[in-house]
Amino acid sequence: MTGLADATPFSGDGSGTAVRRPGGRTARVRAEVLSAVEEELAEHGYDALTIDGVAARSGVHRTTIYRRWKTVDGLLVDLLEAGRDDTWAPADTGSLLTDLVALNREVRSALTGSASPAEGRADSADAPAGTTVTTAVIAASFRSPAAAEALSRFWEDRYRRSGTIITRAIDRGELPADTDADRVLMAATSPLYHQFILRRAPMTLAEADHWARATAAAATAGLYRRT
Template sequence: MTGTDRASRPGGRTARVRADVLAAVEAELAEHGYDGLTIDAVAARSGVHRTTVYRRWKTVAGLLVDLLQAGADDAWEPADTGSLEGDLIAVNREVHAALTARPSVTQAVIAASFRTPEAAEALTQFWVDRYERTAVVVRRAVERGEIPAGTDAHQLLLTATGPLYHQLVLLRRPMSRSIADQHARVAAKSLCGA
């Protein structure tokens, strides 16, 4: 969900316009939040003509939805460290970094999801896709014999990541990276005695 170098962008002018506009949406959202996000500011920041932005994205919600859809189109996959614990720690460090960045695009998108149903739906779809991709860390652990076949991947990932989102987004309290690591370890060991 971060900008890429212009020269490396595939797809010609239309793809470049989209990339420029979405990079501007990210920057405006992170700096000013959803309330400060306007099509005019996005147009000015991206250098794309405002009538083009209005024609293609129509509304601020349309820009947000496209930002999340672009995020779902990327090639992200979780790190493969060789152990369930290592993989979950890597996942939690990504979540922790995204939620504690100043400014945090992720926090801004979450806040926006409580303002407009289209953004809420797009964020749910983005996360469904991300959690499905992350489930590979559980399948690899099953293949290595670390955890039983039939382990519920989503439930395990919620044990690892849920405490970070709850603390840093809803409770609005701090959490150190080492505590985020510990929540990953708890999840990795959550099948002991099972």
């Protein structure tokens, strides 16, 4: 897992992988620290997240971490900001249906911790790392105003980028011009988050594809027009 963008919504480079922008030593230190934050969240949750734990896992001196991030909330906020610092864009497959299928497969891949959008540990009894990190970040957002604001910015960014799926479909004549992009995206992807995070239950690839197909059919019929 290369960062929060791989563990949460609308992630990857069109094939399930978010590509980070290159950088020098400062960028490498940041990447090491934020990777450690993500791993600590996956293993221990927000309540047990400490600067000392992040320092031990990352190999970056705690003084450096205190100087740059100051607090645990500072680390969490930067993790969320880093989730927006990639080159991800939704796959352009040529149709609304297949674009939504590709998107749901990426979301499922991220939440199951699978390297491939077409795979995923559908029947695992244990919570995958992607689900655990996402749950921890959402929980933290209810207790940290700074984390809540950062999470809101992250979601806004992912919805904005994913909205190109709807724009392309409108341009192809598949959807009415006044289709509400956010409503379409929520309809397609929300069942995955409900299943994995709220119900703590698996979802098969076929089920993820079903929600993409159902949403594409409803959108094509004009059910998601702006009101």
